[in-house]
Amino acid sequence: MVGGGGPKSFFGAPHRRAILMDNTAELTAGALRSNPEDSLSDARELFFARGYPDWRSLVSSESALPEGERIDYLTIVTPNDAHFGPAEAALGTGIAVLSEKPLTTNLDEARQLQALVLSREVPFLVAHTYTGYPMVMLARELVMGGAIGEVRKVEAWYRQGWLSTRREADGNKQASWRADPAKAGASGCGGDIGTHAYIFIRFAAGLHAVRLLARMKSVVPGRPLDDDFTVLAELNNGAIATVSASQITTGAENDNGVRIIGTTGTLTWSHIRFDELEHCVGGQPVRIYRQGADTSYLPGSIRPYLRLPAGHPEGFHEALANLHRTLEWTIRRARGEPSPQPFAHPGIADGVAGMAFIEAAVQSARGGGWVDVPRGG
Amino acid sequence: MVGGGGPKSFFGAPHRRAILMDNTAELTAGALRSNPEDSLSDARELFFARGYPDWRSLVSSESALPEGERIDYLTIVTPNDAHFGPAEAALGTGIAVLSEKPLTTNLDEARQLQALVLSREVPFLVAHTYTGYPMVMLARELVMGGAIGEVRKVEAWYRQGWLSTRREADGNKQASWRADPAKAGASGCGGDIGTHAYIFIRFAAGLHAVRLLARMKSVVPGRPLDDDFTVLAELNNGAIATVSASQITTGAENDNGVRIIGTTGTLTWSHIRFDELEHCVGGQPVRIYRQGADTSYLPGSIRPYLRLPAGHPEGFHEALANLHRTLEWTIRRARGEPSPQPFAHPGIADGVAGMAFIEAAVQSARGGGWVDVPRGG
Amino acid sequence: MVGGGGPKSFFGAPHRRAILMDNTAELTAGALRSNPEDSLSDARELFFARGYPDWRSLVSSESALPEGERIDYLTIVTPNDAHFGPAEAALGTGIAVLSEKPLTTNLDEARQLQALVLSREVPFLVAHTYTGYPMVMLARELVMGGAIGEVRKVEAWYRQGWLSTRREADGNKQASWRADPAKAGASGCGGDIGTHAYIFIRFAAGLHAVRLLARMKSVVPGRPLDDDFTVLAELNNGAIATVSASQITTGAENDNGVRIIGTTGTLTWSHIRFDELEHCVGGQPVRIYRQGADTSYLPGSIRPYLRLPAGHPEGFHEALANLHRTLEWTIRRARGEPSPQPFAHPGIADGVAGMAFIEAAVQSARGGGWVDVPRGG
């Protein structure tokens, strides 16, 4: 694990819980903080088998170990600008990677990583955690199986309220780096959560944007990057889409979701009711799929990702653990070991697409008109 | 209309709106208040064609008019102890009746009315308004059509909070007569709203109680009648049931509902989401029937009771108007006039059953054990 | 009443119920259909006191009657292209008007009506029925009272599914005129329901658009007008807004709503839960205002619009009746008669604003960029 240490990390501990909970993996190697001494002491305190002062030493030492002793994969939980370095290094030595999103801070770096993944054939996942919820996975399976006909429109959204005041000015570490273009990239809200919303279009609807128009606003006075982000898009099959992300929806929790509108039905998922998927068909009762119900109706591709008997809710940790599970199974398969079939969770192409999407959005927001999304978006 | 006048009547105005809204009936004759002068002036102010000082003169005058000029039916909106008199008088002259519930204040009077209805063959309805909601009607149709198999258990409830303080001591008219055994009968909460809950068992599940055990409590100090009422029952097909009614659920609105559990499925309706009916079947997505949806799936027996295009909610007034509609259509049919098929809304037998249910409950609550429900319960 | 007759009218009967239910008005004069004979026979069958062959004769005859005998106001329930004529005629003779939306089929006509209303000082209301729901009225009062601070963003939406197939090709009358530019105006979805969504911004947030960008699409093949309509807007106080309307959200009922995001809180209302208003404030429990609750907390400006005791839902008919109530009270006040204070329901300025909004949207959608909203938008 690179990053994720210290008392103020949002997602270090969740990744550790996701890794540990299934009793199939251990915390092996850690370079958890930017300061080398903190990095070593955090690794000790958090029971990592091996601590390192920084990611460079982690990657060089681990890759020098014989296979079977070295880490199976590297989890990257750093601010956006520190994803590329360790990812490139790990991939270069053939070590698999699970990286936090967005993939990088610009499209060029994203494509460099993609080239490495493809040439070295190394498993790579991007932590679009919401795609790990079984009900989002079910949305994908239903769309792919034709349950709503041909997709005509997709609405994806992500509403938060935590930046409705200028918390970066109060020394909030999470708010600070997100408001700093050098660390976050050219888009604040778009990069941080707009990419999550966009990936729903790729993952659940199986489509991608080819042309878009964006409005990016800094609503809170004094904030250099956007905290409100809206995109109108045209998708590769001719469908239309909207992607709305906002960090200034005062009082909102973490309300992301997607509505996929097809010729014969509509699917709606919202994180606020993460354990439900709504399926509307005209002239029929609304169907509510519930993760907690007797899930004998779930497709075989999803059942290996459930842990509890019917009626016992699994939440964010398990969604994240499902991504680790997919990577673990992908690695096992690459080694020729037996493993369940891993699900199609977001990989390097989705990471690149997220960056292309943001780059087009930034360009459009500046010009005020429609632009083409770069190749791979 | 008998009763329902004055500024403090709860349900006089709703009945008037229910009568008027469909443009198929008029306010013809009114004896709206206990004081003769108020009665006459209220009838004028409320645009009744003919005002009367009291229900006796109303019934005698109207019954003396030639058919076609006299009222089609009498709506009774008085406190419980003043249901029997006008109902008996109207039935005796062959005038149809829509009476507020509970039917009377004791079982004997209820049976007298039943005898009159049967011997004179006069249409008679009891205002169990909640059975007028299309989604409750759908529950009945689904049960009757076998959608949930054989019924094994029914839970019916009615929770209110408005009597969680001693409002009868503050001069609240509605609270006062409900707390007075002479006006309300032997049960307060049970008679007022427990009967509503019990009728769900008869109407929606098509069953009735044969044996029961009751707990009746006066929770608020100083109140002579029960304000909390719970019954365990055995039904005629061997199924079990619970009927819970409470007026002291602080902050509750008007939360009545029913859950009907069958061998193959469960139906749940709650007044809080009156426009939805939930149908659970193991191993399948939950189905939500919505009154406002494209209702082409509703059975033909219910569609004549809908007024608005899909997606436009109808509420309590329309549920009440549906009972008036059923009575109107029943009268038309009795006269050999063309009319849609009236739905099986609660009639005299249900009114009698409600009184038998209450009488058994009072007896059980006193003795603390199981008792048989009198014939007709 | 002009229009609203015949077996296929959507909203004629709802308006009649809204007029009748409160027992304060009667159906006086009707010119209900385009064919003069049908118009006369419908008026008879629907118990109008006076039937007319067409709106011209209705207006000329009624205006010739002495005050006190002629109609108090004219309700216009025709397709969009037939709003202007009867409205202009009625206003010209000083008769008040409640017109269906959108006000006209173009901005010029709208301004002509506005000039008449202002010069003749005649009461005029536009039937933006959703503003008649008490919870939408409460949203306005909370915003005006500062409950969410300064408004920063408004999201308004309207999702329907009934045009997800080409029903206009099947002879559906409601679908046909809505798909015909000559009858509907330059925008299909935008004019029909986009205006409803936009008016939430004016009514509930008290703001209006000054600049906008629109995407208008005909998603269903062969449809000449837009069936999906999305607008990004800048409001007069600098806030941003989105207005999304769609008729191709397969399986959706009538899901319109608004989210108003302020510096200190967010209000959300959706027609699917029309009886609730959600108020989110960071660091506090979510507050759910419920129309059916003990509504002693509602402001005095709203309470005269409630009809039922707590816990008894009022729906679409009552929302519509509330607009009639506002117009009735406005007329009474104009005559110097006693009346409760009418609420600020949408009037002529809102009707003009809706047309300006649509006109700007059509212009933007053609050009693909941002445009200024004409004066009065």
Add this chain to the structure above:
Amino acid sequence: MVGGGGPKSFFGAPHRRAILMDNTAELTAGALRSNPEDSLSDARELFFARGYPDWRSLVSSESALPEGERIDYLTIVTPNDAHFGPAEAALGTGIAVLSEKPLTTNLDEARQLQALVLSREVPFLVAHTYTGYPMVMLARELVMGGAIGEVRKVEAWYRQGWLSTRREADGNKQASWRADPAKAGASGCGGDIGTHAYIFIRFAAGLHAVRLLARMKSVVPGRPLDDDFTVLAELNNGAIATVSASQITTGAENDNGVRIIGTTGTLTWSHIRFDELEHCVGGQPVRIYRQGADTSYLPGSIRPYLRLPAGHPEGFHEALANLHRTLEWTIRRARGEPSPQPFAHPGIADGVAGMAFIEAAVQSARGGGWVDVPRGG
């Protein structure tokens, strides 16, 4: 850990995840299955540090190890009849215990364990997992803090549908032992889930039953134990209560919950929306506390039990992990080590009370009348 091995265990794996996820504990010693060989091989496969053939050898070997090397506490995940043995043995050697519920199969054994816990002063917890949800903990804190005044009534329920067919006849292991009086005790549904519901009364409302009346039914033909269980109770402060548990609510998931009605407010929690707590007060908007919201409003006693930033749902595993956390902190405090304040999760007295409650219910159901709950209920 005793029990919880094998492919058919419901709750072995959840306990292991709960133990591992927080990175503060390890799987040390296991006697996971009834067959000694399976027990040893399962311990190996599940990465326990030390495997044992049975619980006797586990307790004797572990207790012989020096403190610091032996297990900190024993988790018991066996069928009901196998709780007592290992619990008694562990307590006898001073080893702390977290036992699945119900505590034992009869009241006598429960009291023996209680005597041991008291005399030896050993930490002991019963796995009433639902009390580990932060919103249930909040309910308790609100009641204790006077937020709803004096408690007048409690409704507790638990509805499942998985035994609506005779699954024990199909070889379902979980269904089989639950239907066997020798393994499950004198009550099936009551013991298995009725105790969960009853504990809500003790935990969230801080009250207990002193007198009760029960109906216990075997609804599914051929089942020797009750699958439907209803209790009316009187509580120690004079309040009334109902406890309803059912395993035949076809299609129900795992719908347990509690409604606590006080003189000034009502709290309602349901497992179906485990992340919400509803607080109703007359004349005020409903307040929805959400676990996922900005939880700065949560009392300090609950915050140490939250793991994720606002808006990220924690589910059943975390609720269970919260009980392990409480036991761990209790042990640390008992040793004089620093630790956060453990919450008042159910301990030995609650386990005894559950057995007293069931014993009284069985007695009442046989006799058909009210009975006193034995001391400690």
